[in-house]
Amino acid sequence: MRHLHLIDTSIGSDNVGDEIIMSEIKSHLLPLISDAYVTTSAGHDGLGVYSRDLAGKADLVLLLGTNALRHQYRVGKKYIWYVDRKDISAIEGKVVLFGVGANRDFEKIERRQLAFLQRVLAPNFVHAVRDETGARIVEACGLKSVNTSCPTLWAAPRVKVDPAKRPGAVCFTLTKHKADPLDQQMLDQMLDLYEDVYFWPQQPRDLEYLRTLNNQGRVKVLPPNLSAYDAFLSSTEVDVVGTRLHGSIRGLHHGRRVLAIAIDNRARDIGAEVSLPTLPRSEMHKLAERLNGDLTCELSLPKEKIDLFLDQFKSS
Incomplete structure (x- = not known):
């Protein structure tokens, strides 16, 4: 039985945008892991006494969405993805990024942050990032990533109204x-x-x-x-x-x-x-x-990259 632990970045958040991201991610992920035992913890609050034990027992820990990749070292400090030093052993080598972006532009990744990410990110999985800035961080760790854009766009329909007609x-x-x-x-x-x-x-x-x-x-x-x-x-x-x-x-x-x-x-x-x-x-x-003017929206989504990432979670 597979055990997947999900880090939900909408729990404990004051930003409803995180809820938008999470609802879309789960719509794509949950059908693929219907055979699994799934546990959850809050991204903003980090692992507590119970969830630390659950994450430690899990086969994989999925960090779900938002701009949680950062070039600066934030372990033990308040952040979107809060990680305490005592959490690291529980998630070591298990974390898979699912639609995670970078929180800002950067010139250089801090050495301690690079070491932290190399320690916790799963080395044998392809990570899904939502922008090229995030891809740069994962690639600096020597790991594989695909830029799938944001999962909130994967199922977004074409504009149904006349894209050249401004409403009132x-x-x-x-x-x-x-x-x-x-x-x-x-x-x-x-x-x-x-x-x-x-x-x-x-x-x-x-x-x-x-x-x-x-x-x-x-x-x-x-x-x-x-x-x-x-x-x-x-x-x-x-x-x-x-x-x-x-x-x-x-x-x-x-x-x-x-x-x-x-x-x-x-x-x-x-x-x-x-x-x-x-x-x-x-x-x-x-x-x-x-x-x-004309606000036509013809999204050019990287379907092959999205499929490559999601196929990793299908039951064998």
Whole structure:
């Protein structure tokens, strides 16, 4: 009997985007491991007394999603993937990356971080990363990886609405911890273009940030949970725009026109690699032109790489 331990990066997270990632990853993974004994722990909180024992007994430990790859050494420090020093022996040589990206650009990986990753990552498995920045980290460890893009895109349908026809409403997102004066320009342009402007807070602090912008009183705020967001997207003809990558990607799953505003390596890399409609925030002056134009989304996903990665988990 196979025993797989899943590190779930949506547990203990204040970012609903992690929930979006996890729901998609599990939709692809769980059918492949229906014969296995599956245990779970929280990525943000790390291994506790019980889950450390479970991970130690597991055949594999799968780190699921989000931007958990980092070039800096974070063992014993608060991070998306929290690892205590006493956890290392439990996960040594067992960790397989499933749709994991890099949290930021870098020039060099710290020596201690490289040694840590080489110790815990499974040497005989191909790891799935979601961007080329993440691939660079895995390759620096001397391990094999495939850039499968983000698992949230693997089953995303083509846009169902007319990609050249702008609807009368838009739903946008903001990122408080990467605020910029250009965000005000984004809001102002959307208020000029659309009759109805909605805001979805992917994190609570994003709503706090919205309250600091001019004209925010004209914005309709949606409940900050995934069920409400899905219900809105499925019932409302709306464009989905903003700096929250997975808030935009969720719009694709409901057949909406989307435009991700790239504020870091994630949207930049993923957009360039699979043709997800993106706009660098530095080019915010082009926003109205893009929204008035054709937002066709023909994703060019690396199906062979995705299949190569997933086939590793099929029952023999």
